[in-house]
Amino acid sequence: MDNQKTNESLNNFFSEIGNLVLFTRNMGQQFFSAPRELVKQGYFIGVKTLPLVVITAFIMGMVLTLQSRPVLMDFGAGALLPGMVSVSFIREIGPVITALLCAGKISSGIGAELGAMKVTEQLDAMEVSGTKPLNFVVATRVIATTFLVPILAFIADAIGLLGSYLSINMYEPMSFVLFISQAFDSLRQPLKPSFSASSLV
Amino acid sequence: MEPVIEVRHLVKAFHTNRVLNDISFNLDRGMNMAILGKSGVGKSVLAKCIVRLIDPDEGEIRVLGKDMLALDAIQLDEVRKRIGYIFQGGALYDSMTVQENLEFQVRRTREEMNKADLQDLVEEALANVGLLQAIHKMPAELSGGMKKRVAVARTLIFKPEIIVYDEPTTGLDPVTAGEISELILDVQKKYNTSSLIISHDMKCVKMTANHLKIITNGSFYTAGTWADLCESQDPEIWGYFH
Ligand SMILES: Nc1ncnc2c1ncn2[C@@H]1O[C@H](COP(=O)(O)OP(=O)(O)OP(=O)(O)O)[C@@H](O)[C@H]1O
Ligand SMILES: [Mg+2]
Numbered sequence: 001m002d003n004q005k006t007n008e009s010l011n012n013f014f015s016e017i018g019n020l021v022l023f024t025r026n027m028g029q030q031f032f033s034a035p036r037e038l039v040k041q042g043y044f045i046g047v048k049t050l051p052l053v054v055i056t057a058f059i060m061g062m063v064l065t066l067q068s069r070p071v072l073m074d075f076g077a078g079a080l081l082p083g084m085v086s087v088s089f090i091r092e093i094g095p096v097i098t099a100l101l102c103a104g105k106i107s108s109g110i111g112a113e114l115g116a117m118k119v120t121e122q123l124d125a126m127e128v129s130g131t132k133p134l135n136f137v138v139a140t141r142v143i144a145t146t147f148l149v150p151i152l153a154f155i156a157d158a159i160g161l162l163g164s165y166l167s168i169n170m171y172e173p174m175s176f177v178l179f180i181s182q183a184f185d186s187l188r189q190p191l192k193p194s195f196s197a198s199s200l201v
Numbered sequence: 202m203e204p205v206i207e208v209r210h211l212v213k214a215f216h217t218n219r220v221l222n223d224i225s226f227n228l229d230r231g232m233n234m235a236i237l238g239k240s241g242v243g244k245s246v247l248a249k250c251i252v253r254l255i256d257p258d259e260g261e262i263r264v265l266g267k268d269m270l271a272l273d274a275i276q277l278d279e280v281r282k283r284i285g286y287i288f289q290g291g292a293l294y295d296s297m298t299v300q301e302n303l304e305f306q307v308r309r310t311r312e313e314m315n316k317a318d319l320q321d322l323v324e325e326a327l328a329n330v331g332l333l334q335a336i337h338k339m340p341a342e343l344s345g346g347m348k349k350r351v352a353v354a355r356t357l358i359f360k361p362e363i364i365v366y367d368e369p370t371t372g373l374d375p376v377t378a379g380e381i382s383e384l385i386l387d388v389q390k391k392y393n394t395s396s397l398i399i400s401h402d403m404k405c406v407k408m409t410a411n412h413l414k415i416i417t418n419g420s421f422y423t424a425g426t427w428a429d430l431c432e433s434q435d436p437e438i439w440g441y442f443h
Pocket of ligand 2: 245246
């Protein structure tokens with residue numbers, strides 16, 4: 001009796017894993033079979049999210065600098081400001097806010113879109129014509145998002161640094177070249193293993 | 202004549218709502234069968250069961266000789282490629298232009314076609330329904346009737362052996378409805394398709410169907426040709442014809 005139950009849940013577990021593998025494989029195939037849809041989705045997702053990411057990153061960069069500046073000044077370490085901001089922004093804040101914004105904006109958009117497609121029987125129509133709607137509609141969006149989020153994160157980093165540079169300039173003029181070289185100097189330090197682990201999270 | 206669709210003792214209930222209750226019929230090759238019934242009686246559900254968009258609770262469905270309920274996903278797709286289904290609301294893909302809607306259908310089923318042929322095919326299909334000028338429009342820019350006609354074009358483009366029309370003329374003006382009915386007849390003659398026509402539009406039914414069935418309370422109330430049923434004094438039937 002008990003044995004049977006265990007068997008059943010084991011079975012479920014493995015078939016679940018099997019389904020996941022099949023789903024992933026289908027996605028991989030779809031990547032090659034619907035490139036146009038993929039590009040289109042990528043374009044929409046990028047364009048929809050870019051302004052939001054730019055504004056947020058800019059403000060975050062500015063605020064981070066403004067907030068850290070008095071403390072660093074108290075310790076007489078104002079020169080470290082660009083380095084500190086760039087490390088924290090590029091390694092942590094940039095990717096995190098991009099990911100959060102995308103999760104909020106893109107996923108709710110996709111949710112609404114799929115809902116509308118379901119109601120107007122478009123998904124049924126695809127299924128009847130021999131297309132797996134899951135592959136075509138969902139996979140293209142997932143793959144497009146997967147590629148776009150790193151790109152958006154990169155842009156967010158750049159804009160964040162720009163914001164930071166501008167806010168430093170509100171107190172004292174500083175050349176852009178100096179700012180950038182300081183910022184990237186501190187990034188050049190090798191990552192400690194613990195840091196690498198934290199970025200995985 | 203060989204039957205292309207055989208349905209036996211079909212039962213489908215949604216929770217306690219028993220929508221289809223023991224439905225059986227045959228659709229022979231080259232036949233146009235109309236299914237009539239009040240709104241909400243389960244006509245769309247029946248049509249969706251046939252292409253297995255909805256799984257029935259009991260019964261047997263054979264389409265083109267294949268037992269639909271026993272097929273795996275790949276075999277099911279093979280059969281579905283030979284069936285056209287026109288949805289009640291058109292179900293155009295609204296992120297694509299009219300042209301892309303039609304191309305999508307073809308590319309998914311016949312991948313080997315080259316670009317020029319595909320373009321010709323799309324234009325021919327649209328010309329058939331008189332909508333060549335709308336080829337670059339988005340579905341949102343079309344009127345209800347235009348959407349229906351695009352949906353018909355999208356189904357006709359891959360010349361299916363069986364077409365299920367879920368209310369093909371509802372919401373159209375009488376002239377366009379007449380054109381669609383003629384289109385249904387044309388297609389049927391040209392390609393010897395078999396059609397299942399679900400409709401309230403008696404003019405369309407009269408023109409296109411050579412056999413009629415009326416559903417009430419989940420099963421067929423009566424069946425026959427137009428002439429047979431037209432004579433009937435039964436109030437359930439009379440209402441459709443007068
Ligand atoms: N997915 C579903 N879940 C639950 N109930 C459903 C579902 N689809 C249809 N029904 C119910 O089945 C019944 C028949 O619906 P159906 O869409 O087949 O009607 P119909 O005969 O096509 O009507 P109409 O002429 O208005 O299109 C309705 O009572 C509806 O509430
Ligand atoms: Mg219906």
